[in-house]
Amino acid sequence: MVWWEIVGWIGSLLVIISLTQARVLRFRVINLVGAVIATAYNVVIEIWPFAVMNGVIAIIDVYWLVRLQRERHDAQVYGVLEVPSDDAVLQHLLESHAPDIARFHPGFSAADPAPSASFVVVRGDELVGAVVVRSAGDGVGRVDLDYVTPRYRDFTPGEFVYRDSGVFASHGFRRLVVGGSPATEATAYLERVGFRPTADGWEREVPTAA
Template sequence: MSVTGTSRIDHVVMTSTIRLSLRGGEPFLPNLSSGPVPVRRYSRGMVWLEIVGWAGSLLVIVSLTQARVLRFRWLNLVGAVIATAYNAIVGIWPFAVMNGVIAVIDVYWLFRLHRERHDAEAYGVLEVPADDSVLRHLLDTHAPDIARFHPAFVAADPAPSAAFVVVRGDELVGAVVVRSAGDGVGRVDLDYVTPRYRDFTPGEFVYRDSGVFAAHGFRRLVVGGSSAPESSAYLERVGFHPTSDGWEREVPAAA
């Protein structure tokens, strides 16, 4: 026996509705007693729900490609929240719970990362010799990235007057290289942070301890050239102010 006319419409509507609407494990069916209900009304909602679900999955996938810690956590959080809502609506509870737990973990790490962002106890600054093997390893390993953001920096130039590496635990996260420009002026040739920590500003911990620059006879630090908007905001945060040909920062006398 074939299904024709309104019976066919009713059959499709009922099937679509059973997939979408579960209440307490029992199928929720539309009231068809007053006549056929257009399939379009139900299929449209189903399409939008599927789009939202795919968007959440896509965000989770994209987050896994991010090298930056904060960007990874934020994208992963948004994707996990969307995936949690989607799976809860369609009644796939194991995946809803799993994504909900992932979202909670992301919130925890975001809170911790933002709290430690400017915490001197989370980072360490080590002054190293110009020919230090650890510094050279960092410069060699990230040479293409350094050339991208600091095209004027040449590691083989005359030895810097001061060089620092920034560490978080046992991980190298950045380096600051300063050369003397004479008359108590130090030129910051490199203020670099590895991609993983680029959402942070570990270089600020070098500038906080101005005594290290005064010990080298510097009274003023300068950064030449124009900077990208994000670099300008960072330089302002660590005490630099704009000049006609770059940025500069006074170095307080050593206590």
């Protein structure tokens, strides 16, 4: 029974750890594992109220994990709004998450020349990200910011901005570029939204607007 006591403590610890997670997907995964372990432990020692409670929690976690995975690429769930560079909502996002933005985009500054195109990504009434593109001249748009809030860091809401290439063509862009050497996780995302590696970074052609 000593081993089962350890198992029970592990399950409880995982449930507690899950509550400290800002990322919604990570929270659900850790909470599910903890709830399943806690359910098994309480069944073995026959504490049925807690077994049922944790079992229901596990079912709820599975439901949300399936739903989140199903909706992560659904344009009916995520929306994109093009906004002016001085838009209050965009500025609020940039100011509220300034330290986090500096961590992932150290070269970005809201004080730089006004961007040619700015977008915010929403999920319902929740602001989940922003994409800022500045002109580099000769039809080239430099992606200076492609940011996701910590809660949705496990998802890629920025992809909904790139789905409609017409918004970039309307600003006179023929190519989009991302400089530097992104992390492995970021390169997978860039490939998924149409960028390809070049000698100077990453590049994506913009189809001519119809």
